[in-house]
Amino acid sequence: MFRFRLDGASGVPPYLQLVHQVRQSLLLGYLREGDRLPTVKDVAGDLAINPNTVVKAYRQLEHEGLAGGRPGQGTFITGTLSPATPDTHNILRASLEKWLREAHAAGLDDEAVTALIAVARNDMNKEKV
Amino acid sequence: MTQGDGGGSPPALRTAGLGRRYGHVWALRDCTLTVPAGAVAGLVGPNGAGKTTLLQMIIGLLQPTEGQLEVFGETSHANSTDALARVSYVAQDHPLYRDFTVADMFHLGRAMNPSWDQGVATTRIDALGIPLKRKIKGLSGGQQAQVSLAMALAKRAPLLALDEPVSSLDPIARLDFMREVMAAAADTGVTVLIASHVVSELERLCDWLIVLTGGRVQLAGPVDDLLTAHQLLTVPRATRDAELPGFLIHRADSDRHSTVLVRTDPARPAAQERPGWGVEPVGFEQLVLAYLQRPPGTAADDPAQAATRPGPATKEVTR
Numbered sequence: 001m002f003r004f005r006l007d008g009a010s011g012v013p014p015y016l017q018l019v020h021q022v023r024q025s026l027l028l029g030y031l032r033e034g035d036r037l038p039t040v041k042d043v044a045g046d047l048a049i050n051p052n053t054v055v056k057a058y059r060q061l062e063h064e065g066l067a068g069g070r071p072g073q074g075t076f077i078t079g080t081l082s083p084a085t086p087d088t089h090n091i092l093r094a095s096l097e098k099w100l101r102e103a104h105a106a107g108l109d110d111e112a113v114t115a116l117i118a119v120a121r122n123d124m125n126k127e128k129v
Numbered sequence: 130m131t132q133g134d135g136g137g138s139p140p141a142l143r144t145a146g147l148g149r150r151y152g153h154v155w156a157l158r159d160c161t162l163t164v165p166a167g168a169v170a171g172l173v174g175p176n177g178a179g180k181t182t183l184l185q186m187i188i189g190l191l192q193p194t195e196g197q198l199e200v201f202g203e204t205s206h207a208n209s210t211d212a213l214a215r216v217s218y219v220a221q222d223h224p225l226y227r228d229f230t231v232a233d234m235f236h237l238g239r240a241m242n243p244s245w246d247q248g249v250a251t252t253r254i255d256a257l258g259i260p261l262k263r264k265i266k267g268l269s270g271g272q273q274a275q276v277s278l279a280m281a282l283a284k285r286a287p288l289l290a291l292d293e294p295v296s297s298l299d300p301i302a303r304l305d306f307m308r309e310v311m312a313a314a315a316d317t318g319v320t321v322l323i324a325s326h327v328v329s330e331l332e333r334l335c336d337w338l339i340v341l342t343g344g345r346v347q348l349a350g351p352v353d354d355l356l357t358a359h360q361l362l363t364v365p366r367a368t369r370d371a372e373l374p375g376f377l378i379h380r381a382d383s384d385r386h387s388t389v390l391v392r393t394d395p396a397r398p399a400a401q402e403r404p405g406w407g408v409e410p411v412g413f414e415q416l417v418l419a420y421l422q423r424p425p426g427t428a429a430d431d432p433a434q435a436a437t438r439p440g441p442a443t444k445e446v447t448r
Contacts, residue, residue, distance in 0.1 A: 053333070
């Protein structure tokens with residue numbers, strides 16, 4: 001049975017941590033279509049977490065088409081997240097390396113690069129909302 | 130388990146203008162709040178903020194000096210059997226008779242509570258490996274807390290009030306205790322009210338939050354709504370409070386910039402439209418700490434309700 005974990009210091013809301021773990025496990029192949037997720041009571045009792053938070057996470061997964069409830073049986077994985085193919089990885093990596101070389105040539109050190117990426121990602125996430 | 134969709138069923142808790150005075154001193158005043166059935170509500174505040182006074186009125190041990198108090202739609206009168214039957218209570222020091230065995234305590238619980246479910250009590254204690262024949266004084270602090278909790282749950286009251294239940298326990302015993310509380314909430318839908326000053330532990334537990342300081346409600350409402358109603362801004366030091374996109378809750382000034390936590394006001398221009406301002410969402414602990422740091426007496430009314438109230442910003446500013 002799949003088991004969740006919770007990092008109290010991560011700053012990520014607990015329900016999102018649960019959603020992320022299912023997404024990540026799907027990407028890594030630890031969870032597959034048809035697998036049953038633990039019951040709300042089991043997760044609440046295991047992690048000492050508010051059951052309404054678990055319900056909210058499962059609803060979000062249903063909304064994303066990744067999980068679905070079967071009456072009387074529980075919540076099951078219904079979708080797949082296809083991991084990026086090795087080709088895609090290589091292409092993205094090549095363009096990233098090119099960008100990093102440009103950044104270093106422009107005088108940015110690792111810390112500045114990390115900060116810039118965080119700012120850009122933050123702005124992109126904001127646009128999504 | 131579900132929350133707030135009881136089809137018109139009364140909330141677990143509703144207070145209006147509730148207050149309690151000891152002599153000339155108000156321990157709690159103007160307390161107006163609602164907690165829906167099925168919620169897990171955190172009650173946060175420093176010592177002396179009025180948490181225990183509020184809890185003792187809710188459980189029917191203390192008569193309010195003024196205002197109304199309803200538990201599941203029924204007005205509570207102190208020391209009435211009805212009021213006492215609607216709420217289970219675990220006190221901070223887990224009062225148990227030290228020379229009694231666990232079985233003796235359960236026997237006492239059964240004799241004193243008409244709705245007592247012996248199976249609930251013994252199943253929990255068995256699952257935790259606590260021997261029924263062991264005397265209370267032979268149990269660890271964590272085990273004593275678990276016996277108190279098992280007794281509170283066996284009473285099968287729809288509201289479970291916990292007053293600093295884990296403050297004296299080690300981290301593992303705290304986690305074990307809260308596991309049992311959350312499993313019970315999932316299993317039976319019992320509404321839970323937890324008074325605590327361990328803010329960092331409350332985020333995972335609560336979907337409803339009440340912050341008390343100086344006998345006043347500073348903040349009350351559903352955690353998700355409260356978080357989205359606030360923003361953490363980084364602004365130039367010269368920025369005046371009136372330019373902020375909402376009510377100032379907390380402000381920390383550096384030489385050139387200031388970090389401010391505001392309750393956003395839809396009537397004011399959004400912070401996102403100000404070039405050079407940093408805008409971040411607020412975390413649970415940040416939010417609670419910001420309200421705890423407000424000087425007592427700054428919130429004359431429930432800020433969560435004020436946030437939804439139309440009209441210009443008032444001078445609710447604290448420094």
